[in-house]
Each structure stands twice: as C-alpha cells, then as structure tokens.
Amino acid sequence: MSALNNLSNIAKNGFWKQNPLLVQLLGLCPLLAISTSLVNAVSLGLATILVMLLANFAVASLRALIPYEIRIPVFVLIIAALVTVVDLSFNAFLHDLYLVLGIFIPLIVTNCIVLARVEAFAAKNGLAAATLDGVMMGVGFLWVIALIGGLRELIGQGTLFSGIEMIFPALSGIQVLPADYPGFLIMMLPPGAFFTLGLLIAGRNWSEARANQRRLNQLKQAEHPGDKPAENMPPFTA
Amino acid sequence: MDESSDATENMPQLSLPQRSALYIALRTAAILLAFTLVFTALMAGAYYLTAPRVAASAQVEKLRLLAVVLAPSFHDNDLLKDAITLPPNSALGTSENTRLYRARKNGQPVALVFEAIAPDGYSGKIGLLLAVSSTGQLLALRVTQHKETPGLGDYIDPKKDRNKVRPWISQFANIGFDSVPPEQWHVKKDGGHFDQMAGATISARAVTNASGRALAWVNKNHDKLFALPANSLYQE
Numbered sequence: 101m102s103a104l105n106n107l108s109n110i111a112k113n114g115f116w117k118q119n120p121l122l123v124q125l126l127g128l129c130p131l132l133a134i135s136t137s138l139v140n141a142v143s144l145g146l147a148t149i150l151v152m153l154l155a156n157f158a159v160a161s162l163r164a165l166i167p168y169e170i171r172i173p174v175f176v177l178i179i180a181a182l183v184t185v186v187d188l189s190f191n192a193f194l195h196d197l198y199l200v201l202g203i204f205i206p207l208i209v210t211n212c213i214v215l216a217r218v219e220a221f222a223a224k225n226g227l228a229a230a231t232l233d234g235v236m237m238g239v240g241f242l243w244v245i246a247l248i249g250g251l252r253e254l255i256g257q258g259t260l261f262s263g264i265e266m267i268f269p270a271l272s273g274i275q276v277l278p279a280d281y282p283g284f285l286i287m288m289l290p291p292g293a294f295f296t297l298g299l300l301i302a303g304r305n306w307s308e309a310r311a312n313q314r315r316l317n318q319l320k321q322a323e324h325p326g327d328k329p330a331e332n333m334p335p336f337t338a
Numbered sequence: 339m340d341e342s343s344d345a346t347e348n349m350p351q352l353s354l355p356q357r358s359a360l361y362i363a364l365r366t367a368a369i370l371l372a373f374t375l376v377f378t379a380l381m382a383g384a385y386y387l388t389a390p391r392v393a394a395s396a397q398v399e400k401l402r403l404l405a406v407v408l409a410p411s412f413h414d415n416d417l418l419k420d421a422i423t424l425p426p427n428s429a430l431g432t433s434e435n436t437r438l439y440r441a442r443k444n445g446q447p448v449a450l451v452f453e454a455i456a457p458d459g460y461s462g463k464i465g466l467l468l469a470v471s472s473t474g475q476l477l478a479l480r481v482t483q484h485k486e487t488p489g490l491g492d493y494i495d496p497k498k499d500r501n502k503v504r505p506w507i508s509q510f511a512n513i514g515f516d517s518v519p520p521e522q523w524h525v526k527k528d529g530g531h532f533d534q535m536a537g538a539t540i541s542a543r544a545v546t547n548a549s550g551r552a553l554a555w556v557n558k559n560h561d562k563l564f565a566l567p568a569n570s571l572y573q574e
Contacts, residue, residue: 167369
C-alpha cells in the first residue's frame, strides 16, 4: 500500500470507519457531561483534537525508549503532563479562550480515547501517521459530539448556538423553535445523550448494512448477469 | 549482593534473554523513573513560566467579578487590599474561609462584597456573590457557580436566563428589608415576594433564601465588619 493511500485510510478510519464515538464507543464520559449544547460540544471537540495531536506525536517520537511492560504508566504520564502544560499555557497566554475552554481541558484526561489511540496506534506507527491519526480521531469525536450537542440543544430547549456570546460577544444564540416551546427535559439530562448516541449508532449500522448489501448484489450481478437483483434475498441457508 | 547480580555484570551485552529478572526490573524501574523526572520537570517548568501571568489573570478576573455586583464608581479604595477573611459561617452557608471586600468612598463605608453559598440547590451547592450597601440594601446578587439543570434551573445565572431584558436575578437589585421584610424574603410559591419560574422552583428558592440569610447576617454585623483592620480574621 502506498504511503498516501495509508494516510487516507487513517483519515477515513478516524472520521467514519473506526469513529471513536460511533464504532469504538470511547469517550462516553465527556460525551454525557458536555453534549448539552452545540457550543459546549464543539469547544470540547476542539480541545480534544489539540490534546490527541500532541499525545500521539509525543508517544510516536518516544516509542523506541518505552519498554513494553511499563508502556501504560508512561503513556498516562505523558498524556497527563501534556494536558497540564496545555491547561497552564491557555490560562497564561490565551486567557479569554481559557475562560471558555478552560473547564474542558482537564476533562480530556477522563477521555479514554486519548489513551486508546496512543496505545493502539501511536505506539506502533511512525510520526506522520500517528499525528494524523490523533487529529482525525479528534475530528471524528468532534463531529459526532457536535451533532449530539446540536440535537440535544434543539430538542431539549429549542435553541442552537446558545452560549456563543461567551466566545464571540457580537453573536448570540438562535431560538429555532417557537419561544413558548416548553422544552424536553430528558434530552438535557444524561439519558438524552444515550438515546441520541444510540440512534446515531443504529443509523450508522443501518447505512453500513445497506452499503454491504449493495456491494454483495453488484458482485452477484457481475457473476450471473442474467439474474435479477437479489433485493429481498432470503438469508443464506445451508 | 547475591550471585545473580554478579553474573549480570559479567555477561555480554547482547544476550538479553539470559539477563536476570532483577536486572530487568531495575532497568525498567530506572526508565520509568527517568520518564517521571522528565515529565515532572516539564510540568514544573510550565508552572513556573506561567505562574505570574496566571496570577495576574486571576486578579483581573476577580476584579471583573467584583465590578459586576459593585460598580467601580461607587468606591475609591482598592477592594482587593481592603479585605478581611471570614471563617466558615452557617449564616453564609460557607464551609471554608472566604474573603469579604469593603468598599469605601472618601474613607466612609459604602458597601460590603462577599460570598455566600446556597447549600440546597437542585444539584448541590450554588455559589453567590453579594454586594450590600451600608444602608442595608442588597445592591446586586450574582451566581458564581452552580450545577443546576441546563435549560431548566440555570436561569438563576443571567448568562443562561432566556429573559435578557429582565433576568430573574435582577429582582435582587437595590432591595432591602425595608421594602421586603425578612418573613417575605421567599419565592412566591412559599408565600413570599420573589418570582420563580414554574417547574423550576428549587434553584430559585435556594438562591432567595440564602441571600436573605446572608443579608440579615451582614446587616447585623455591619459595623464590626468595617472596623476590623485589613487582612485580619473575623471572629464571632
């Protein structure tokens, strides 16, 4: 496989095929806590991308020095140190942004997707591939948590982008549903995150199953051009 | 030392499988120690590099918060310097030491700014910041931290209140026991004076009752709080 092909596969894995939230089901704790609004969800997603990029980069460059037996404590040490440094730097040099993202940065330590990618990918691959994997896994996390945050905010309280004035003071949230929309409390509580995620996973599995079925049909068509497409083929029996 | 450690030293460097368990354990521990030292140094370095700027930002943040409840034009002294420490206090609901800031103009007492805690929010404690004038009026009240349900009880924080023109918390501006007596200082649902949002009474009740308790305590101890020297510890 060519190097370019390999990198494009890494990108596809993070975004869709091995999506951390939809397929690997990692990072559920921050998902439950933060996906109550679109702005919060995107903020956490962005902070996660930054930390995953740094963690995968650091581990991929140090991996020759890390003995296999103690890799987990060393990874935890590296991730915790990086998160601390990012947290302090944001606080000191980007204070306005820190006031918005600040509470999310320490939360990233609780996100097992960071440790999982370091262990499963960065420890076994080169620098460029590992860095890209960190970013794309972060992007995969970002778009799913943003979608869930947006849906929960819309159904739960009828708004979108509420709280954006904390990042861009000139903007304000949009009341999408009528102002007298009573709200749907359970969507704002943690079960709402589970329901939304469950439906998204089901949707993803359904679309994957359809794609597989289509591929199967195409294969059959190619072998026996005369047959009609097996749209409602009974399950295979011996 | 025993034989095995002697044996390790005499062994050729490349015959890894024959090395003793002790050697491997020590080597692994040394590597872990080295990683710990390097990354602890990294964190300590980052801390020392950023500490002055972080402290300066925290100071600015504190002043900004104080300015929200007490307009800077009300006083001409440095609030952060003219402060005393309050020990844990049941009337304020605090369980740790807190700071009380004293605003003066031309040396005359103007207002007190201090923290209180409403212990009975829907999801735990609600942190409050109050400014009380020397005439016993509650000048302003703000929620500094809370975990109330987003979209339901969090209207106690004006940033989350959907009514931007007259947020719920603005009922507590320039109001005192002369217009709302202590027995009326409750939400309407409890037969008191203050509005609450239907369906989310608990958050509003917690804030209202805590502000009433804090206001009564400060009015009672007003003279003593102003008389103490700066940076001293208040004692009942």
